[in-house]
Amino acid sequence: MAIGEFSLIDIYFRPLSRPVAEVALGMGDDAALLRPGSFSGAMAVSTDTLVEGVHFAASTPAADVGHKALAVNLSDLAAMGARPVAALLALSLPTLDEAWVTGFCEGFGALARSHGVSLIGGDTTRGPLSMTVTVIGDVPEPEAMRRSGAQAGDLVCVTGTLGDAALALRLGPAAAESLRQRLHRPSPRVEAGRLLRRWAHAAIDLSDGLLADLGHMSKASGVGATVRADLLPASADFIAVNADDALTLQAAGGDDYELCVCLPPETVPQAVAALASLGLALTVVGRVTTGIGVKLCRADGEVLDLVHQGYSHFPG
Numbered sequence: 001m002a003i004g005e006f007s008l009i010d011i012y013f014r015p016l017s018r019p020v021a022e023v024a025l026g027m028g029d030d031a032a033l034l035r036p037g038s039f040s041g042a043m044a045v046s047t048d049t050l051v052e053g054v055h056f057a058a059s060t061p062a063a064d065v066g067h068k069a070l071a072v073n074l075s076d077l078a079a080m081g082a083r084p085v086a087a088l089l090a091l092s093l094p095t096l097d098e099a100w101v102t103g104f105c106e107g108f109g110a111l112a113r114s115h116g117v118s119l120i121g122g123d124t125t126r127g128p129l130s131m132t133v134t135v136i137g138d139v140p141e142p143e144a145m146r147r148s149g150a151q152a153g154d155l156v157c158v159t160g161t162l163g164d165a166a167l168a169l170r171l172g173p174a175a176a177e178s179l180r181q182r183l184h185r186p187s188p189r190v191e192a193g194r195l196l197r198r199w200a201h202a203a204i205d206l207s208d209g210l211l212a213d214l215g216h217m218s219k220a221s222g223v224g225a226t227v228r229a230d231l232l233p234a235s236a237d238f239i240a241v242n243a244d245d246a247l248t249l250q251a252a253g254g255d256d257y258e259l260c261v262c263l264p265p266e267t268v269p270q271a272v273a274a275l276a277s278l279g280l281a282l283t284v285v286g287r288v289t290t291g292i293g294v295k296l297c298r299a300d301g302e303v304l305d306l307v308h309q310g311y312s313h314f315p316g
């Protein structure tokens with residue numbers, strides 16, 4: 001016998017709730033209750049939707065979808081320098097497929113536990129497969145990394161490596177496992193964001209591609225930026241594929257879920273050392289300039305043109 005909506009909530013979603021100091025009342029009532037006084041700074045709130053056929057293929061394992069639905073949201077908190085606290089999950093399911101929900105909750109739940117996040121509520125409806133996750137975090141307001149603080153002379157730095165997810169999407173089942181993980185199981189750079197907020201003038205997480213997202217940050221800051229193509233960090237498995245459009249994948253591929261931060265030059269050595277303690281690379285890839293727009297150039301300064309500059313759901 002098929003289980004109903006309410007037992008679905010009790011069996012699968014309630015185990016993802018956990019006691020956290022900031023939450024007075026979690027899942028199960030008409031609304032959750034947060035304790036604003038338990039937050040040390042500002043509440044950071046963000047939401048992101050994944051839609052089958054748009055953000056993930058129907059063939060994607062449910063656990064990967066659950067992981068990614070939370071990961072892309074935690075990445076937004078990371079980009080603010082916030083500590084994740086709680087999440088809400090609005091889920092639309094075509095059928096009540098318990099095996100799928102079990103997998104989804106495994107992926108979502110493992111990532112939530114590893115970041116101390118409690119699932120405090122949500123909604124479950126019938127419809128095309130999609131999910132909207134809302135996350136709540138805590139960040140000291142003066143240190144919250146906005147997109148708007150970049151200053152000419154700052155160095156543009158990125159965490160980790162670029163292009164892996166875009167290459168995995170291109171290669172499909174032929175992709176090396178490490179590349180596949182980067183596409184389906186991105187690691188939100190939460191700890192990195194919390195360390196970087198001490199020094200960063202501005203930050204953004206890389207979902208649409210470096211050039212597009214850096215473009216958002218430079219526009220919000222009223223500055224320009226130059227990115228050096230020869231400095232973009234690549235993983236060993238990315239390099240091994242030797243794709244002929246490697247630069248496009250790295251600069252505009254999207255789905256990286258790394259952080260891009262603008263740092264005063266004198267703070268870069270400390271920031272690099274701090275992230276090294278997490279086992280994470282921080283690489284200088286360019287510089288913030290006066291003027292407007294993001295340029296991609298070679299080591300000798302020649303400006304490069306990419307046909308495709310990043311992902312947009314509504315291009316034009």
Ligand code: ADP
Nearest residue numbers: 009013027028029030089091120121122123124
């Ligand atoms: P309402 O009718 O008030 O919208 P629901 O029946 O939708 O309440 O939900 C009952 C409880 O279960 C609520 O506390 C809600 O937050 C929670 N809930 C429903 N769906 C989910 C879900 N997908 N994830 C987490 N909590 C959920």
Ligand code: MG
Nearest residue numbers: 122123124125
């Ligand atoms: Mg409801």
